[in-house]
Amino acid sequence: MTNACRHVADRWLLLGALAVTWAAAAPAWALDALVEKKVFSLSTYSTVGGVTLRNVRVGYETYGRLNGAKDNVIFIAHMFLGTSHAAGRYKSNDAEPGYWDAIIGPGKPIDTERYFVVSADSLAHTNARDPNVVTTGPLSIDPDSGRPYGTRFPLIALRDHVAVHKALLDSLGIRRVHAVAGWSMGAMQAYDWAAAYPGYVQRVVAVGGSAQPDAYAIGWLNIWAQPVLLDARWKQGNYAAGEEPEEGLAASIRALVQTVAHHGWIDGVFGNKWAAEGKDPATAMDHGFAWESQLAAFGQQFGPLLDANSYLLNLKAIQTFVVGRADSVEAGLAKIKAPVLVVGTPTDVLVIEPTLKRDVEILRRNGLKVRYVPLEGPMGHLEGRFGIARAGDAIREFLLQ
């Protein structure tokens, strides 16, 4: 087992499998103050698809203080299945802080003594049933009908996430952002922010996310969608409140976790251990291996937080993303004027390094200042979350330039 594997294994054993799922890699120097969830409202919002929604609400969190010039802002766009909870704790006894707490806080690379950090839930949020998420989406009441939108909620684009969050920053009087940063779907949004608002966004930190997904990534998301569509409770999206296709969502999460994790971690931590002592997997269909049991536990943990229609809308938004809403990734990246820090993981099989390097090459050809930092490690795509502290120095330095 590598040291990195052992580190993860130790944490795993120490904290229990479920609690550490999105656990921070380094809990030191945490934000002192508890994090407060706030709500941003827009009386109307028109999607890029041309549908006008009324009474749009999204939750948001801030860490640090806005300076007088209102220009010390770093916006953190969240990943698929992620929320605005990027750092800190809601309650002092929360088991774990926000997902990027390792790099956001006083003295950390995204230094809350220097920057005012904002993160927000998105429109049609996947985790619509998470009590800490505030979102307007398919589960929300359509003011026109008095009933939940359900399948009548419009298709969304990642640009809709970006535009709603830009409106939030506008409402706070923010004049420009020092940087937009994000992991995975958050990195895609960070690119899109810079293409949509080139004078406004001064830096981009894109961790494990591309300016346009390749066919391989599109395929994985297609695979994740299938279990939801197969669940008898799915009903073409017309399930009643409280009757979500839970089993399909749980199975989808299994597939997602298997994709975003990596053999360096899975083999290092779980190996061929059985799920239960004395229950040889070879002797019964319902006896399994420890990793299978853990995949099932991830499904049980995340499934109940999700809304199936919202989940599929976001998968679609990722699959169809092209930075800058352009006809090609080249045309979209040409809209970006800000320096870019790209962090990728060689062992990532969801967001593959060649595609990240394609983006880097295009940006360099466009004459932009671009730095590529490979984040080595045993966890594949998940390095962008669990290994992010190892890119901390590069992020700190990039933000100070």
Add this chain to the structure above:
Amino acid sequence: MTNACRHVADRWLLLGALAVTWAAAAPAWALDALVEKKVFSLSTYSTVGGVTLRNVRVGYETYGRLNGAKDNVIFIAHMFLGTSHAAGRYKSNDAEPGYWDAIIGPGKPIDTERYFVVSADSLAHTNARDPNVVTTGPLSIDPDSGRPYGTRFPLIALRDHVAVHKALLDSLGIRRVHAVAGWSMGAMQAYDWAAAYPGYVQRVVAVGGSAQPDAYAIGWLNIWAQPVLLDARWKQGNYAAGEEPEEGLAASIRALVQTVAHHGWIDGVFGNKWAAEGKDPATAMDHGFAWESQLAAFGQQFGPLLDANSYLLNLKAIQTFVVGRADSVEAGLAKIKAPVLVVGTPTDVLVIEPTLKRDVEILRRNGLKVRYVPLEGPMGHLEGRFGIARAGDAIREFLLQ
């Protein structure tokens, strides 16, 4: 696009997507004679789990001629979803020959002018509804009850496949085998043949298959199983004849294909092309990308050949495989006395190269003659099938030593 990608793309466009699925890489020097499917019967067979089955039947094919000493035999063990149809054509107008036709035939690396090549369908065959497959499995009539076995068919181990095939060779009077070769699940069986019958098996050719799957591979197979279990027609395996969980099987095949293919091929051939002209995937949930459409087509192509109970039994057999039915891969490999040729693909994310190299290291420590040949290429796990001709010289040379 690399040359290899372009080659695949050209074939794809030329022959149509479905026909080339398991197409041979090089159709030259085909077997002249048509291949005949034969049937081997055993009046009773006791599984390694201790269940005795009566009237066991499996189909088999042979290419070339058995010599007088009955010692020029190469047995080809098939992969998951593969059948005994390793080479040649059943009818002169068959669209494609058997899956390893590129290396099996007159003058080819597995030279049918020199060797007598045998391949056989396995017990509880996944493709039980393929009219070219002969197998005893869950869809077969249990002579005791007069009804199909269904869920009462016992768990199987890969050793059961091996033992039934050994009985077939015994019935042909074969005294020893020059080599056992196979890809993926077939490679696992090749290892197990050599561990089970160390004096009988003289060489092992293991392509893209390990002596014990790692947790990562076990996880992928778990993911493939989920869609079947979610299909309302699955009914815990108690579906009636003709009421297979078709949608679950098709979705499972999508996941399988996405896993065994690789971005070098998927991105090179499909890119971000839409499934249908004028149907922008961003504008409707049922508009998709070309690769999504192709994944669905694979599901539609393979799903109707499969039996769900058999499919799950084989996934289980692979997950729980340890060579030589030993307590550890080290103990199992210690039973092997024959030289081994291992072919692996660096880009394979199902059967990863580090696990193949683990096997190679153990065999070398045991003092065996082992050669490892990396099969580079854009197709990941599928290189073991579509790229096998590029390992042809290594295989030819190994068999002649």
